[in-house]
Amino acid sequence: MALSTTGNATELVRIDDISPAPRVYSVTPSDLGDALRLGWEDFKAVPSHAIMLCLIYPVIGIVLARTVLGYSILPLLFPLAAGFALLGPFAAIGLYELSRRRETGEDASAWHALDVTRSPSFGAMLALGLALLVLFLTWIATAQAIYVSTFGNAPAAGIPSFVSEVLTTSQGWQLIVVGCGTGLMFALVALCVSAVSFPLMLDRHASVMDAVTTSLRVVARNPVTMAIWGFMVAALLVLGSLPFFLGLAVVIPLLGHASWHLYRMVVERNPNPPVMPERNPMKRHAADFPVSLFRGRED
Template sequence: MSRFHVLTPSDEQPAAIPVIRRIGFSDLREALEKGWEDFKVWPTHAIFLCIIYPLVGLVLGGMALGYAVLPLVFPLAAGFALLGPVAALMMYELSRRRERGEPTSIGHAFGVLRSPGFPAIVAIALLLMGLFLLWIATARGLYQSLFGVYGAPDAVVPFLRQVFTTSAGWDLIVYGNIIGFIFALVAFCISVISFPLLLDRDVGAATAIMTSFRAVMVNPVVMAAWGVIVAALLLAGSLPAFIGLAVVMPVLGHATWHLYRKLVI
């Protein structure tokens, strides 16, 4: 009987430690171009709309009912950067199958559920979800420490005035972005190639995370540029009303697979 595995591979023999290549900025451009080509083959924007629209509806509904959700709009939007690798799992699988010349359709994207590394994928996904929830709690706590528990306006204009015209608001912007950057950096190092690696090889969660960290350490400048590209595209896709994320997120998912293939031997 096969043993349940998360941190280690499913096979009894230890997996070889993946080797990391040094890459250049041209590799980032090529990964994005290949990601766009994959997206044109499978325009999966409808899947992401099914994820994005309910989130937008919850925020708008909370505002309509008078709940103080405005302080959490930016943290929730920024949280896409933390959970994006999980949402893009099907994109990795589609790109993987296309690269290998295997039969490929939207239905094949769910093959990720049958991957030997799926328990490890779930473990890392839960780790990222924990980071996301901790980020939301931290952002809420920072806001309340600066404005008080009942300090959130229930309308957009008063909220923006509160943030941009008060010293507490500027403290919120500065400290919030510093804290958010730390969360994003940790999530980026954990997940930048760990999910594609687990789809490609059954190495276990520990090796996948360590390999992802090593990819960043071996290519610090190039991977920092990739992080900036991802953040910029997610920001652009969030305007207006997160709708652009329906295209940005699948393209980045496909591109991440191709980036992984350039990074790992």
């Protein structure tokens, strides 16, 4: 026990309730390969629900792009694909739970991915996820503004014409340089605040501030390795977006599982890991269908 004095009041505080900041470790580029290998093992062990979780993700991106442009998504296909890196850490929270369960020898199934919603830090995850969504929308709006300032408001005539204009004209090269430079700044912000934030919140039930602070410390400790990781993530997401974002059904779960293992390598393990709250069994009624399928499922 420890004494904590506030004003004239003295409180007894349990020492084990005080959660010091976890230590962060140095990692090398070879560790990134190990993280991807372990992530692939997780994906092979539980591929069905990983794909189920991520098939909706590219669809949302396509719908969002249609909403942003209203007439053509062609000029924003590349920014949209690269921008998935901004939302990826939040989109993979269910995958972190699956990797955690496999690591501890617990059952891992599609329904267990939804157990992340029972975490005491789920609200914090949503808050940080919302911040990443705002960053993503800001990036899309910025990319659109860069395209309009370079080529005007006229919609792209078609894929061959658009590719030719971008790769063979001075305006196209300007678009590439300015767009990639701006996108790099957005990606750097996302990487710094979310490199290990979501796994940390799931593993330690940390607050948003503690998670983001630890993520910043990880990046500061490993600037080169984390920069390489960021480029690897962006490259895999762009490749997974071809064709028609279908490859993301494999890339997203791979990166999600790998991110969990990278977190394990770079942040010290909690000697007293918090226990995930038990599921509350509940009665189901016919009127609850199909909502009852997604809650309170018995193992």
